[in-house]
Amino acid sequence: MIIAIPNKGRLSEPSLELLREAGIRVESSERKLIVPTNNQRINILFARARDIPHYVANGSADVGITGYDMVVESGEDVKVLLKLGFGKAKLVIAVPMNSDVKAVEDLDGKRIATEFKNIAKRYFKEKGLNVKIVEVSGACENAPYIGIADAILDLTSTGTTLRVNNLRVVEEVLETEAVLIANRNVVNEFEVKALVTSIQGVLNAKGMMYLMMNIPADILDEVKRIVPGLKGPTVMKVENGNMLAVHVVVHEDRLFEILEKLKKIGARDILIIPIQRLIY
Template sequence: MIIALPNKGRLAEPSLELLRSAGIKVESEGRRLIASTNREDIAVLFARARDIPEYVYKGAAQVGITGLDMVYEAGVSVETLLKLDFGKAKIVVAAPSGSEIRKVEDLEGRAVATEFRKITQDFFSGLGIDVEIVEVSGACEIAPSIGIADAIVDLMSTGTTLRLNGLEVIAEIMETQAVLIANRKVVDDFNVQALKTALESVLNARGMVYLMMNVPEDRLEDVKSVAPGLKGPTVMKVESNGMLAVHVVIHESHLFEVVERLKMAGARDILVIPVQRLIF
């Protein structure tokens, strides 16, 4: 199986890190075009994020990680298997602050600069607004200031770049993030589904910890009320008379107060273990 990954940009390193966490380590020297991994049946194809949907659609790679915006922009038929919870951003329409352009309807007959021709065309066509699309590649935010467009359609993460260039958002088109996509012909392939499960288990485990503790039988209900866990705790009898072993998964953001409350409820010998993967 070949996995297409972004070769640079904001999605590149998080994609590699996610694969590493799922047990797939890329053996790459200098980020070659195609790299082997620690698994004989998996290789990685490095490509531009915007090209990955096309590569997956045509079967050059069976699966790939790219932005949801890139999938929409490519307009090809691929299966979105999983949202990966990184690379989050919005595609927005932005115009110069203080200009007469206050809403998208004000762009009728005007020029809009963007790297996203299809998304932009679909958005304005859907609203019945006729605009001239000026295609640019990079530094889209300077287009209004140099006079080649009246507004832009671009990715926005924090909005800082737009503000620095004197632009403000007048409409949001879509939210995007990194996604795992697959060629529709191989969606049910064992390796494809195994990859989806592995990545999903890593995402599920983020921020979760596993608690193990000993609890007197007569204090079990008190402990369960403090830490009910995802689907209830696992309870087992131990050799020590009148004691139970209780295992539970909780979010680490609750750990500070939960551990103290567990002690107060009668739990002892509490062990906290990071969770690497979590499969529901």
Template structure:
């Protein structure tokens, strides 16, 4: 099975790190090649431009792909199924126009020119609203086009809005919310290996922000401990051989660990151990 991943840019390293955490580490230094092996002999990584990955998957060059939802929408490819939101690379495509200008709503762009690196997404957005515009495709510095009279407004990616403000542009409307997703070709989406990859990646996401707590407590204090540690489906409780005590294990939210440990001590727990969780299959 081939997985297409971004070959460079802001999505490259986070994608390789996610694969590593999921148990599909890519061979060291292999990201300079077109193909690379992983620790699983049945899984190969294909490095490609993020924008090309949906096409690679649809055409069969790869079975699954990891890229932004914005790239998938821009490609307009068919026969590709989204399997999983991987939770990183978040950004927005927005309609923006010069500050203090005449464009304050999408309908104000009627009959005007919009510059963008995402012409298909932009055309779809305005078509859905019944607004007629001229879309001009650019390959960079989109935010400059209104100031050099190339366009009246732009559709561009923003994360914090800083670049727009620096260029005296303000958001008029949100066009698309995007993050990095796992996609598969329709005819292989249900295959066992694809499902294994999906489960492995999802287990990493499920473990994010959680910690594993282990402790010992007198059996008489078990109810109080359980009140502090509800866990995912209630804590796991095991007898401690030869002692009037139990061992309790539970998964807790990382943000709750500090307070939880204090409460556990107050109800008589001892030997409290908190560890990170690499993967969690729910």
């Protein structure tokens, strides 16, 4: 199986990291075209995020990681298998602060600079607006100031770039995040399914902790109220005395309040271990 992942840019490191967590490590550090992994049946194809939908659709790679925006822009017919939770951004239409444009409808007859010409064309066509698309390949925010466009269609996440360039959002067009995509002919293959299970297991486990503790048997009901767990806690008898060992999965965000409550009602020997994979 060949997995295409971005060779540069914002999605590159997080993609490698996610694969590492899912047990797939890239063997060679050189960024060759196709690189083997610790798994004999898996190779990595390093490519531009923008090209990955095409490579997956034509079978050069079986699966790939890229931005959902890139999938939509490419128009390729690939299967989106998983949302990956990183590379989150919004594709927005923005204009200079002092522009007269209040709503998208005011853009009729105007020029829009973007790296997303297909999405832009489709969007304005559906709205019945006649605009001129000015294609740029980056640093789109400059376009209104150098006089080549009246508005831009570009990605924003923290909003910093829009702010420092004195631009305001008129409309949100698309929400994007990194996705795992597959060629439609291979979605049912064992390796592809195994990859989905592995990555899903990693995503499910994010922030989840395995909590173990010893409790006096008579506080079990109270403990269950504090930590219900996935399907109720696992309860085991401790060999000596009237103690129980309780194991339960909790989200790390809840630990702050949970631990104090558990301690207060008599839980002790509390151990907390991060969970690497969680497959429901």
